[in-house]
Amino acid sequence: MGFLFRTSDSTFYAAPRFVTHIDDPAIAELTKYYSKVLPQSETPGVSIVDMCSSWVLTEYIVQGLNVNPKLPFEDNSFQVITNVVRVDYLTKPLVVFKEMNRILKPRALIVMRFSL
Numbered sequence: 001m002g003f004l005f006r007t008s009d010s011t012f013y014a015a016p017r018f019v020t021h022i023d024d025p026a027i028a029e030l031t032k033y034y035s036k037v038l039p040q041s042e043t044p045g046v047s048i049v050d051m052c053s054s055w056v057l058t059e060y061i062v063q064g065l066n067v068n069p070k071l072p073f074e075d076n077s078f079q080v081i082t083n084v085v086r087v088d089y090l091t092k093p094l095v096v097f098k099e100m101n102r103i104l105k106p107r108a109l110i111v112m113r114f115s116l
């Protein structure tokens with residue numbers, strides 16, 4: 001028998017979770033893919049948003065997308081959005097995807113990674 005505890009995301013994430021969410025082979029495969037498709041980090045003017053990120057980034061914004069799906073960025077701001085193993089838990093995915101489209105520049109790249 002399984003148990004499902006229904007809590008808000010803010011309650012669930014109240015305590016820091018310093019974990020990785022995919023295993024080492026998946027991280028290696030994703031790193032290899034990123035090295036092929038993402039612009040070089042030192043490219044002038046390149047800006048990337050990693051939505052639903054983990055604790056490894058140096059710059060971040062905390063926002064519950066199921067409560068407030070409006071992204072706090074100007075239109076046409078970014079070249080790339082990544083979202084790894086989280087987008088399938090969003091309760092308003094179409095609103096979030098429209099927001100992603102709004103903040104991306106033309107011919108931008110979106111990377112969605114799902115886990116099974």
Ligand SMILES: C[S@@+](CC[C@H](N)C(=O)[O-])C[C@H]1O[C@@H](n2cnc3c(N)ncnc32)[C@H](O)[C@@H]1O
Nearest residue numbers: 009020021052053054063064065066084085086
């Ligand atoms: C399974 S982890 C994936 C983290 C990271 N993308 C990775 O691959 O390691 C899910 C992440 O989504 C974020 N998250 C969870 N619920 C969220 C919500 N309602 N709104 C925004 N972000 C949320 C949390 O920061 C959490 O780290």
